Amino acid sequence: MDFLAAYDAIPEDDVPQRVALLRTAMTTGRAALFAELRARRPVFSTPVGVFVTRHPDVLEVLSAPGTFTVGVFGPALEDVLGAPFILARDGADVHWRERGYGQLVLAAEDAPRVRELTARIADEVLDEVTGRGADTFDLVQDYARVAAARVAIAYLGFTGIEEETLHSCTRRMQWAFAVNPDRDPEIHAAGVAAGRELRDQVAELIDRRRDTAHDGGPDDVLGRMLRTRLPDEYGFDDERINANLVGYLTGYQQNATQCTATALKELAVRPEALAEAVRAAGEGDPARFDAYVWEALRFHPFVPITPRLCLRDHVLAAGTPRQTLIPAKSVVMACFASAMFDEEVLDAPEEFRPGRPPAHNLVLGYGAHDCVGRYAAQVIVPELVRRVLLRPGVRPLPGGERALDYAGTPFPQHYQVRSGRPTAATARP
Secondary structure: OOHHHHHHHOOOOOHHHHHHHHHHHHHHOHHHHHHHHHHHOOEEEEOOEEEEOOHHHHHHHHOOOOOEEOOOOHHHHHHHHOOOOHHHOOOOHHHHHHHHHHHHHOOHHHHHHHHHHHHHHHHHHHHHHHOOOOOEEEHHHHHHHHHHHHHHHHHHOOOOOOHHHHHHHHHHHHHHHHOOOOOOHHHHHHHHHHHHHHHHHHHHHHHHHHHHHOOOOOOOHHHHHHHOOOOHHHOOOHHHHHHHHHHHHHOOHHHHHHHHHHHHHHHHOOHHHHHHHHHHHOOOOHHHHHHHHHHHHHHOOOOOEEEEEEOOOEEEOOOOOOOEEEOOOOEEEEEHHHHOOOOOOOOOOOOOOOOOOHHHOOOOOOHHHOOOOHHHHHHHHHHHHHHHHOOOOOOEOOOOOOOOEOOOOOOOOEOEEEOOOOOHHHHOO
8 A cells, every 4th residue: 555545544533643654654765755745745734744745846935934934943943052043033134134144254265175174184084093993983973973073163163162062962952953843852951951061162262262353363264253343233242153153063063974974875875876976086176076975965865854834824836736725824844855856857866867957956955044054065065975985995884885873863873884994805915
């Protein structure tokens, strides 16, 4: 029995059973579920929200922040951050003004030097890990999370804060506001406590950096924030600097870490694509290699679904056969992971094709709440993967290419790879 037949066979008033079936399908067969919904019920109303699965409809939802707001997760995010933040606001001064501010301090012009910085840090971490003498290492714990945190320290300016603090705090914070649909109070409380811990350390960091800001200081994002003077009426004091810097990190650390592992996994399960990516990694044009990483992440996006709260009645996909009235107060699930496989928009979406049109890749979001740090992200994530593939023999374990271990969390925690050391057999003359 297919999903919709099984779902429809459950009495409408048996909400727990319908929700359980939906969650099982999302966990064990999401791609098949989305394909069925796109074909037969592209706007699918359920007790947990209205699932929007077609590419143009997802873009329509994300193009109307005045109607489809971030009210689903915004309050939880601001609880965790302890302050207003652009990702939790729609159209307010905080969002539009501070988004512009973010694009100023997270400048597009940074991309070349951020790539060079990422390459240097990644190589340093790989040297440390492969120099330990073990035949394997954990790509997530030993490499990706460490390299991502060191890039955050060097580029964002978290100088003096432990790498593990940056990673563990953001893991608890993102878990609380982004992947806690049942609003588990313990998960939420842990995220709030982690946010407080990180803000307190950043407040001390800002105080230290204020003492040297007049001398210029490091050319990192925090340094720019401290040197930038805005009109007093904007109220952009050190607390706002703190909230924004912690917010940037919260949107970066876990995502960069897991994207490194999932992109490598998606390449590894496609030997031909992996071989092509390795060749591209060694060429002089990193952008050609980057296309392999973004295509890999299309198959495994770190945000498969983003929820929105519909404030007023809205006719979605008006004038098409799938035209649907979305009632006010509905929770709407904009399904990135489905939209990027829409057969009516993408040519042969099931095929691995680097270099697809940018509009077909929604990994970094779309609309008013796309990734504010996208220019840095567009080079950091591919470069973290590229430095691995430039190491001969550093590859996922044979037979274990799909073995991402989430360890009971929403994020990949372990992925074993070979260290590239010669085995006893290959070491013989």
